[in-house]
Amino acid sequence: MIAPTRRQLLAGAASIAVLAAAGPGFAAELTGALPKNAKPLPLNAVRLRPGPFADAVETNRKYLLSLSADRLLHNYRTNADLEPKGEVYGGWESDTIAGHTLGHYLSALSLVHAQTGCPECRDRVAYIVDELQIVQNAEGDGYVAGFTRKRKDGEVVDGKEIFPEIMAGNISSGGFDLNGCWVPYYNWHKLFNGLFDAQTHCGVDKALPIAVGLAGYIDKVFAALDDDQVEEMLACEYGGLNESIAELYARTGNDRWLKLANRIYDHRVLDPLRAGEDKLANFHANTQIPKLIGLARIYEVSNSPKDQFAARFFFDRVTHHHSYVIGGNADREYFFEPDHISQHITEQTCEHCNSYNMLKLARHLYSWQPQAELFDYYERTHLNHILSQQHPETGGFTYMTPLMSGAARGYSQPGEDAFWCCVGTGMESHAKHGESIFWQGEKDGQDMLLVNLYIPAQAHWAERGADMVLDTRYPYESESRLTLYGIGKPGRFPIALRVPGFAKGQANVTVNGEPVDAPVRDGYAIVERDWAQGDTLAISIPLELHIEATHDDPDMISILRGPLVLAADLGSTETEFDGADPALVGSNILAGFNATSPEWAVYDTQGIVRPGNLRFVPFYSQYDRRSAVYFKRFSESDWKREEAAYLAEQARLRDIAERSVDVMHLGEMQAERDHNLESDISYPVTYRGKNGRDARSGGYFSFDMKVREGDLMLQATYWGGERERSFDIMIDDYKLATQTLNQNKPGEFFTVEYPIPPEVTKGKSKVRVRFDPHDRNTAGPVFGVVLYTAKKGDAV
Incomplete structure (x- = not known):
């Protein structure tokens, strides 16, 4: 940076x-105690010491090395008419977004190398960059990509096919697809970042020419379009492609890239x-x-x-x-x-x-x-x-x-099919937990060190030739200690220790075990002195329980201990949770918390939780447990009045959830991908806070829904103020209903239930639901579809 x-x-x-x-919330009133700007210590200058974050990096390193670079490169090679060296992975890597994982993977390997020094990660980065250079040379025009394109007839081909169409002004996007390809510019953003990280953290300089060549291809696409066409194209998710091209400008100094970065807007x-x-x-x-x-x-x-x-x-x-x-x-x-x-x-x-x-x-x-x-x-x-x-x-x-x-x-x-977007960012997040602990700046002509995160680590601060260790069990224990084990340039300079907002300016600071006066200024306890080898600076931050309410409902609350969000433990994920959402009752909620294992922020409650006492633990640690994080708060008198209605509403919501066989959130990317949505002349819409989808005359949209044995109902949600329109709802080849919208319920959303004849779903595990507009009509918009089991009394 x-x-x-x-x-x-x-x-x-x-x-x-x-x-x-x-x-x-923007700029708190600052006193000028801090540098005007700052930069983090380089990631390769920081090594994590034992603790949850070091464990996460090591777990991630092993996962990354378990993956096959050749399998992630499969589509890159086949798109360039080169023989693949590995079988393609499944999941998203077998869809038209294929190739996005490789960019994340390059970044993650590079970051792990910087964070840990792992030579195998660096070697793999160098290999991937070599392969990408071979692919780009085979393409011959700077192009390099792993994504594909699904034609209207269903055939999957090289994604490069869409760009001559786009340059000719034939642009089609439903928000997440571009001419039949899933978010190609988003995909390239990940690849650019991977190439930049390979250069920055692994010294693989040949990554930069690959980025320049690819940017040149992209620039030709943009150059063929006027501003309105660019805007139409950018309706498809493009990630941070503008960031990538701006970064290319920073690395090359070529104004061409700054001009392009500003067009990606x-x-x-x-x-x-x-x-x-x-x-x-x-x-x-x-x-x-x-x-x-x-x-x-x-x-x-x-x-x-x-x-x-x-x-x-x-x-x-x-x-x-x-x-x-x-x-x-x-x-x-x-x-x-x-x-x-x-x-x-x-x-x-x-x-x-x-x-x-x-x-x-x-x-x-x-x-x-x-x-x-x-x-x-x-x-x-x-x-x-x-x-x-x-x-x-x-x-x-x-x-x-x-x-x-x-x-x-x-x-x-981890294995064959899990390559969704958050797997990619997860690879990166857990490769670099040391990147923001230590920052440096200059204040009044002096070097200044800022400690922003209390994570066990050792680091080298080049500006002062200082080697230091941060020892801490924060946020479980209050004290963190920074020891200067070596200092090449001893002398006077300030060290700033962040005092979190929840501490309300309260912190105890010592140097070599002796209390020092370090008033909190601009959110930091700042100690300026002549520092020498062996000095230890310690800070103790109070870690009290406190309540945080939502802005829109002061009685919807969470419980925190210092920065840790606490969660009520509702049992193993192997057991279904069918109880009421727990509520907190009383005039002094925190008084009902008793620390049973304070060293691990574990609390038991007494008398304040309805329907019964629960144990509270750090939310993040509930990997295989069910949790409650938000709680409705009641006074004792309010609870007596509200209990019956509250529990009845909880029961109603549980009943709906239990009877639901499948839910389709139309107009939302992941739901539509999960349900294999297909469409033509169909568009996602948003109205009055709800997402949905419609299909215009001559088009349609269809998707899979799970079914089970028994009487079933299909429920669709519409806006009650639509102008007149008619459309058919099909299940497989059966016409379930014809729906007409014509100011049915002005000013509100409404639902319609359609009984499904048992013979339509008999022997099936899923069906295809399709909305077909009548001629010169629109189907929908439909704001969600639910398929659920009928209960006694429902007409079927």
Whole structure:
């Protein structure tokens, strides 16, 4: 990460003034105690010491080395008419997004090499780059890719076929596909980053010419299009391609790449952010975050204050108004209206890719102007979401981290088929846990060290020739100790230790065991003195229990101990959870918590949990357990009034969930992929906070749904104010119903239940549901479909 110039800092100061006026959470009032900018110690200068984060890196290293580079390269070689050296993997690597994993894999191997010094990881990086060079030379025009294209007749071919069509102005995208290829520019963003990491962390310089050649091919595609066509093309998720091309400009100095980076700009999403407007609701979350990382990188290399403002504004809105207690965001991958967390505590919360990218964005912002609040967010997310995302025994990764009470985490099974997006970002997240512990800057002409994360580690600080060790069991124990075991340039300089916001400015600091006066300024306890070899600086941070409520409902709460989110243990994932969501009752909730194993942040409750006492443990550690994280809070009198209604509503929701055989969230990427959606002249839509899909005259959309024995119902949700339209609903070859929409229920969504004759599903495990518009009509929009078992009394 490149530190800003003085000119950029002056421009940034003007932007910060605007941001401060835009709302809370941007720039806390700073006293000038910190450097104007900062950079992290290089990853290869930091080694993790024993602890959960070191364990995660080692688990990940073994997983990475268990994978076959040749299998991940399969499509790259076949696309270039070269004989593959390994069989293609399954899952997403056998779909039209094939090849995206290789970019993540290159980055992860490079990062593990930097973090641990693993020579085998570096050798594998060098091999992959050699293979990519062979592929690119065979293509002959700079092109190199592993993705494919599915034609309308179902034939799967080389994805390169789409680009002559695009350059001719024939552009078609439903949001996640581009001319029959699944997110090709997103795919290339991952490859670019892998090539850059290979150069940065492994010294494989031949990676850069490959990136230059590929960027040249992409530039030719963009050059053939006018601005409106580029905007149409960028309606398909493109990841952080703008970041990649800006990074290429930084590495080459060629203005061609800066010009291209600025063309990769989605006006629909980014213009409101530049204007300080939060219009994120109903946008696919991880489609947007990398775009802002791209704007951050463009700002760093070209001094564009509007891009800096947009990145800061976006970060503030997401972290303060769209994020859950564990730091993650989004429900079913989509942002919702700000400050509506309590309405979106579901089994589909917190896609890992989102948090991976938000932490990257936080690092950019911190490098521009160090602020403790940025690392309060980073620490919260890193501990509670990122650490929970990898299974410590299998090395598998979650896609979502569910916060709904009783939901189980689903971890990938390392092997043949688990190559979804969060497996890729998981490979990277757990390769670099040492990257943000130590930062450095300059204050009043002096070198300054900043300690932002309390993770056991040793590091070399080149500017002072200092070798140091950070010993800690934080966040389980209060004290962390930094010892200078060697210092090549002894003398006077400041060391800043972050005091987390939850500590409210309270911390005890000692030097060589003696208390020192280190008032907390700008979120840091700063000790400036003449440092010598053997000096030890220690900080003790209070780790008290505290309650955090959602913005929209002060009685929807979570329990934290310091930065750790605590979860009620609801039992093994091997056992179904069929109880009511636990509630917390009483006027002094925290008084009902008794520390049974304080060294591991384990608490038992007495008298405050309904329906019964529960044990609370760190949320991240519940790998194979069911959890409750959010709790409805009641006074004793309110509970007596509400208990019957509360439990009845819980029972109703459980009944619906138990009877559901399959649920289709139309208009949402992963659900549509999981259900093998096929469509023509069909588009995802969003209306009044709900995602859906329609099909225009001459088109259709269809998808698979699971079925089981017995009487079944199909339920579809519509908007009640639609103008007149008619369409047929088919199950396999059977016409289930003809639905007409004509102001059925103005001003509200409504559902229609369609009984399914038993003979339609007899002997089947799944059926194909299809919506066909009548001539000159539209089918839908349909805002979700549920297939469930009928109960006694339902008409079938």
